[in-house]
Amino acid sequence: MDINDIGVFLGLDVGKSNHHGHGLTPAGKKVFDKALPNGEPQLRAVFDKLKAKFGTVLVIVDQPASIGALPLTVA
Numbered sequence: 723m724d725i726n727d728i729g730v731f732l733g734l735d736v737g738k739s740n741h742h743g744h745g746l747t748p749a750g751k752k753v754f755d756k757a758l759p760n761g762e763p764q765l766r767a768v769f770d771k772l773k774a775k776f777g778t779v780l781v782i783v784d785q786p787a788s789i790g791a792l793p794l795t796v797a
Contacts, residue, residue, distance in 0.1 A: 729777030736783050736790040765796045
């Protein structure tokens with residue numbers, strides 16, 4: 723897998739009511755470390771902001787088949 727085009731790696735610890743996101747650049751600089759509501763508009767706003775600033779955002783979730791499905795779909 724070529725990761726040269728990735729601007730931010732955004733890991734999400736998903737939960738029923740909210741998530742926690744931790745974003746790192748390929749150089750390891752922390753650019754995001756916040757709680758996120760579990761809603762499509764809020765997730766889309768965060769993803770769009772990161773994309774505008776850093777380029778491609780790779781979203782990684784800890785539970786992709788359950789409560790992590792919404793963040794993956796929005797991404």
